[in-house]
Amino acid sequence: MRLLVVDDDPLIRRVLAAAFEEQDQIQLTVMDSARDALTHIGEDPPDVILIDQLMPGMDGLTFMAALRADPKLSDLPVIFCTGRTDPELLNALRKSGARGVISKPFDPFDLPDLIRQHLERGPVDG
């Protein structure tokens, strides 16, 4: 599985690189900007995207809308991760067609399984 992680936090990118280092079945790419990720995905689509919601430039929901507007990319599975807890935002993330929402901070040891579980479940709220 080819996983693209988009997060502006350099620490989380480093943690995830370590978390997936031993995962033979997951090939990880990390990017720090949703805008750059959109360009990258158009050229080389991953199997699943894990994206932070609140980032400078373009947030996760805007990224999701851009992805859904592109017929070639609209079916790509997206999982949000966020440190925000307000119910309105979490509801919007779930209703965006994402496969799931992972709350930060998370245990990096759990992340590979969490991603697999969200993928198996299908879209949260179509």
Added chain:
Amino acid sequence: MTGAVTTDRQPTPSSVPGLDPGSVERTRRLGGEPLLRDLVELLLAHAPDRLASAQRALEDGDAGRAERAVHGLKSMLGNVGALALHAQADALEDALAAGEVTAACAASMAVVATAYAALQEGLGGWLEGLR
């Protein structure tokens, strides 16, 4: 035969005030000393900018900009295991999400800045000890 007392357990920042020992141990299990060192170096390199951005935004009365900067700082603090400071930043972020810079926000920002300065000093000392 004489020799220095040695230990095979490398130093960790577990004793740095403000870091959660459980989080430090988890990081150590995930990536050993190199990951711990990298995370601390990344925090010390990037967190001061976020903190300064948040302080400037508060002085400008811009709650949205302050909220985004505090959010970024909070994320880094969580990843390095500074859980108490992470919780303080989380509360400040929630307060700023209301859209207004209040006296309570300014006071909370000062608490976060003071706690971060202490954390930075402790982590800097730990890094120095490794050299």
